[in-house]
Amino acid sequence: MWACPVHTEAGRYVHLIARGEYAEAYRVARAPNPFASICGRICAAPCEDACRRGKLDQPLAIRALKRFVTERFGVESMIDVIKLQEVLRPQIKRIDKWVAVIGAGPAGLSCAHDLALKGYQVTVF
Structure with missing residues (x-):
């Protein structure tokens, strides 16, 4: 369930x-x-x-x-x-792209976490 x-x-x-x-x-x-x-x-x-x-x-x-x-x-x-x-720590293949996440609350940090696991380089503001 x-x-x-x-x-x-x-x-x-x-x-x-x-x-x-x-x-x-x-x-x-x-x-x-x-x-x-x-x-x-x-x-x-x-x-x-x-x-x-x-x-x-x-x-x-x-x-x-x-x-x-x-x-x-x-x-x-x-x-x-x-x-x-x-x-x-999973084996992450780096992607040569950067993503900015606006907001460091639970949603922003979860987004940054998931993007980093997909290989993006993430900056949180």
Whole structure:
């Protein structure tokens, strides 16, 4: 179920957390969203509203699980930062074009992040 506006695979990282695969869960939670740790705190959690478990009793605490995995096992935790950076750093083919992004709020920074992953050289104003 894709209730997440940034298309995070919540079900996948929840299963990985349940299996104790925290570094991989962090990678899944962060892949579409450079602000995964922030979303673990402030997101409105539409995934929890859409969680099928809520029809039985209560939905899973998906936002709290994201916060757990980003705080304890992501770059924010300072555990094996170099190793995690290597896992997260994709092979990016540089494009010889520059893009200016106006605005350094969440939308502007997300835009700059996605453009940089596509190989553009980005300046944020």
